[in-house]
Amino acid sequence: MAVAGIGGLVGALGIGAAGATERAAGTAGAAGAKPAGNQFTQMLDGLQGAVDKSDNLAVKAATGNLTDVHNYTIAATEAQMMTQLTVAVRDRAVEAFNEIMRMQP
Amino acid sequence: MSMFPVFDIAGSALTTHRTWMDAISDNIANINTVRRTTDPAFQERFVVARERPGRAGGPAGIGGGVDVAGVEFGDTDGVLVYEPGHPLADANGMVRKPNINLADQMTNLIVAQRAYQLNLAVVDRARDSYLQALQINGR
Numbered sequence: 001m002a003v004a005g006i007g008g009l010v011g012a013l014g015i016g017a018a019g020a021t022e023r024a025a026g027t028a029g030a031a032g033a034k035p036a037g038n039q040f041t042q043m044l045d046g047l048q049g050a051v052d053k054s055d056n057l058a059v060k061a062a063t064g065n066l067t068d069v070h071n072y073t074i075a076a077t078e079a080q081m082m083t084q085l086t087v088a089v090r091d092r093a094v095e096a097f098n099e100i101m102r103m104q105p
Numbered sequence: 106m107s108m109f110p111v112f113d114i115a116g117s118a119l120t121t122h123r124t125w126m127d128a129i130s131d132n133i134a135n136i137n138t139v140r141r142t143t144d145p146a147f148q149e150r151f152v153v154a155r156e157r158p159g160r161a162g163g164p165a166g167i168g169g170g171v172d173v174a175g176v177e178f179g180d181t182d183g184v185l186v187y188e189p190g191h192p193l194a195d196a197n198g199m200v201r202k203p204n205i206n207l208a209d210q211m212t213n214l215i216v217a218q219r220a221y222q223l224n225l226a227v228v229d230r231a232r233d234s235y236l237q238a239l240q241i242n243g244r
Contacts, residue, residue: 046108070119074112074228081235082108088239 043089047082054079110160110169111231117157117170118224124173125152125217132203133210140201141193146183147203150176180204 057072066072107113128150138147155174159167182204189198 050108068120068123070116070123070225070228074116074119077228077232078107078109078112081232084236084239085108 040089040093043086047079047086050075050079050082109231109235110163112228114157114168114170115224115227115231117172119221119228121152121154121171121173122217122221122224125154126214126221128152128176129210129214129217132205133207133214135203136205136207136210138203139188139191139193140183142185142195142199142201144201145181146201147205148181149179149203149205151179153177 054072054075057066057075060066061069061072131150135147140146153174153176154171157169157172159165159169163169183201184204185199186202187198188194188200191198191200194200
């Protein structure tokens with residue numbers, strides 16, 4: 001599954017050689033698995049939304065329009081968690097990609 | 106909607122209990138609001154909570170937290186108190202005060218504050234759990 005993830009990731013990021021990687025993913029046993037590029041883009045959109053929400057509430061706090069303190073702190077926590085999750089997914093994908101690249105014939 | 110629904114659920118409870126604390130604060134603030142006997146007394150404020158339905162696609166049977174459905178009001182009769190020197194007193198020396206029990210309000214305030222703390226603890230524990238899940242096989 002992780003290997004299929006790289007194919008999509010590489011495709012989404014436009015690093016190149018995506019076709020080869022995807023083919024490699026296909027032979028690596030992840031037959032039928034779709035590239036995760038779209039999912040990763042969706043994840044980035046979600047992260048962007050969470051960060052935007054947190055930023056808006058921070059502006060409200062600064063301008064004195066924040067009605068509930070916990071709304072901001074929770075939004076900030078959520079944005080932080082989503083950032084960490086996104087970074088973790090990226091790290092794992094890149095790690096797996098590097099592992100494939102180190103493969104010796 | 107959110108990737109971490111527990112934050113939404115606990116957040117809704119935090120908002121609801123903060124509203125309840127607002128209502129208690131209003132009740133205590135007006136506990137000495139004196140009216141003429143011909144006028145209605147200050148009415149005690151009651152916050153009505155309502156459970157929030159679960160999100161679409163979420164696990165069946167688990168709701169989405171709690172919302173404030175509205176505010177209900179106590180009686181307008183209040184209590185008649187004999188204060189002949191009061192400028193608002195009627196011919197018999199009576200004024201109307203709100204029928205609010207301060208001990209009840211303070212008890213409710215403690216309950217509301219504790220419930221607020223509990224939901225903050227839920228947020229804290231959920232955050233810890235998610236962060237620990239991110240540490241799996243991490244470097």
